[in-house]
Amino acid sequence: MSLEVKGCRELQSEVIARDLCTLCGACVGMCPYLVAYRGRIVALDECNLAQGRCYAFCPRTSLDLDLLSQTVFGVPYAADELGTVQEIVIARARDEGIRSKAQFGGTVTALASFALDQGLIDSAVLTASDEDMLPSGTAAANAAQILGCAGSNFAAAPTLAAFNRHSAGDAQSIGVVAIPCQALALANMRASPLENRNNIDKLKLVIGLFCTWALRYEGLARFLAQKVPLNRIVRFDIPPPPANLFQVFTDSTRIDIPLDDVRPFIRPACDVCIDMTAEFADISVGAAEGVRGWNTLIIRSHAGRELVEAARAKGIIETAPLPEQNLAHLKEASLLKKKRGLRKVIETSGSEDDLLYLKLTSEAVKGLLS
């Protein structure tokens, strides 16, 4: 696929109609046409422009990974397991209040609050869930609001719609907590050749989350509603292998669902994704295998390093070296996702030369697939 920038019609035909949409939300919130509604991107009317930011920013239209890497890190795309890495540690929030609400170690919540506190950012765009566990982007301007977003909702969220809306307002320096496709879209915004961009220069920090896949809200909600009223659900968890469970918590109970029962709701867009560790974020945070209550923390950029070091120094988070075998497992898992994603891309397009939305050298493709 060429890298030319097209418009909303092509976004619909090339991405949405082909089920390649990740629901990142990058195309939403800038115009009256595209909106996100319960897990779908909906075009309310036909936009007739030949070129649009929706198409330019979408992480499923055309991704020149070298260009993005140069833009974000000043180096070419590594095309290895984990992307640009300065250091990997395990980490957790010091504050027990945060840890008790967070998905794992609360590193994300703690660092986002800290960045706000330090004035690195004046607001953060995160993902909150409504009473029926429908997730959507939201802008937070204080620690309480950030804490309100703690925990993972495994249904995909159009978080970047909130970034587009929020960045058009008074905020000057914004941090975003993003899953990998959202971090890619943000990098795409930075690299966009369009003159009329959104306010991407206000983006000062990207905290990435690891992600293997995200789910379609409507399917998941319908499925879960048969087991428990949606408004009683307070959080989800996917305990580490070999549990193979999707756990649903209410205030009083835990419902264990075989992971295979929710797999049908995985967004097809996730099958062609080659990024597990949010390679275009300043720092990336995931579970820490075998270390309960801790996170794996990848420091990628200079800004990311400074934030983590300051937070450690101020006692906001604590870190520890990543156990040796964790690194091997992490690389293995990440590479596995890349291989699977690439194979699916090639299977879909029918040719190794057509990577749908990816621009990668054939050496890089060979290297990853070998």
Added chain:
Amino acid sequence: MTSITAYEPGASQLLMGNEAIARGALEAGVGFASAYPGTPSSEIIGSLAEVAGEMGIYVEWSVNEKVALEAAAAASFAGVRAIVAMKQNGLNVASDFLMTLNLTGTVAGLVLVLCDDPAALSSTNEQDSRPIAKWADLPLLEPATFQEAKDMTKWAFELSEEIKNVCLIRSVTRVSHARGDVRLGEPMPPGRQARFASTTVGQFTSMFVPVKHSLLHQKLNKTREIFESSPFNWYAGPEKPELLIVTCGSGWYYSLEAVKTLGLESSVGILKLGTTWPLPEKLVQQHLARTDKVLVVEEVDPFLEGNLKELVGDTFSALGPLTFYGKRSGHLPSFGELDPDRVMGAVSSVLGRERAAVDPEYAKKAQALTGGLVQARMIGFCAGCPHRATLWSVKNALKLDGRGGFVTGDIGCYTMGLGPTGFFQLKTTQAMGSGAGLACGFGKLGRLGFSQPVLAVCGDSTFFHAAIPALINGVYNQSNFTLIILDNSATAMTGFQPHPGTGASAVGEPAPKVDLEALCGSLGIRVEVADPFDLQDTTPKLLDLMQDDRGVRVLISRRKCALVRAREEKAAYKVRVDSEKCRGESCGCARLCTRVFQCPGLVWDSESQTAKIDEVICSGCGVCADICPASAIIREVA
């Protein structure tokens, strides 16, 4: 508009065809008039309503055409002359009653005026009403001039009384809506005491149907005799014409013009018939015997043509060989309107002559003669129209819902919702109330795999007219749809006639107001009310109703028609576009307001590349301010 009683008897006055019909009724001493409004018939009862008080007559806008005819028949039964008017589609509604009224017959004169709309200028079809005369065995008159429109109407009452049955008059848009000089007679007060009494056993019942049917045929034979000497039929032309044009109604004028323009007065004769059913057979035969070529000119269907051929078939030996030209031969179209030009084409072709070059001034002249009737066709909703706002929410709700839902519609201003200013939302438009009827059916297809949400729309007047039975059917049969009643408090399409929901009668007096919420609520279903101008409220309400997938739901979308508002109240807002904020064609808007929303109050200024408000057209509703993504449309309370 001057009222139709304002003119002195004996004077010659410029009257609209429909006014001439109304005046004819007054001169006949009509006492009762009723109708459901429908273009091009509405001015008949409308102009009688204006003089009801002064003439001591009763005039009503009925809930539908069938009720209008029934009410008028009651007046006739009670000895009071009555007139009913309806458009061609309305006849279909009334025909159930008409097809037995013809058997029972009438007492005082009862005239039913049928106004057809060739080319469907304001209709969903261009049905030719005339076959009902043949079907129902009732006399049919077709005025060709404005004078005839008046005189025929007056005479129709006498004929009706003579044969004790309904007399039909058929007009078309160009007779009803054009204006011409009419010599007036004296209006007569009704002057009869209304009293009902049957003179024979079962007179007004369905007793002895075959007997009554045979009596009906006798009445028709009597009518035929009367028609033989009617002054509404005449011949002009040579003794033995090379071509005989037989024509009626609007076709007469077109034929006259064609023959004149072609300069064929000495070889082509015109038999103009005003009494087209039953045919005055002797008269017709006498004229057919003069020629061997006949061209039949009429709008729309070959009704007269067919009847003439039938007559010739019966009496073939007496007439000798005759060749018929017209619609069946392909010389004239059996769709759309005719005009002198088309008739000229037919005449030239039948006679094998060169087409005469048309005088360039001719088109102008023809236009002037037909009263400049070629109306600009309404193609979109007015500025500030509540239907645009409702359909905007409908469109968004359907898109968000995403299950392939759609809108079934019917007849009213909102029919234009099938086009761009209604965002192409209406997917069906047939008869009054049929959006709701179709929805009943769609909503029962669940067990056959159907899973699309169905929204039916109907206007407030249409709701009373024909949607109520469909709504009740939906409730009773547990169908699944949402009915949106577009309550703009007017029968806007036909000229703002009051209806049962408006609280006013036909003559402008206060009337009980039927409460839509209470009426629908009494069916035990969910009823919501929304202000279509409040998009933020209406869209989610619609979405919620649509997704409340059980049974029938009703949304009353209530806002007065923009034209009524313009007459009654001042604009709510002063609206302007902040050109600094307007994003115009750039990514982030792409001219949503002028390209998609398309309110005529908004115009695109290509010089500044921004939208602007056309202050003359803008009604100040302020809705566009809510759709602008840049908050560039500013509304200030006026």
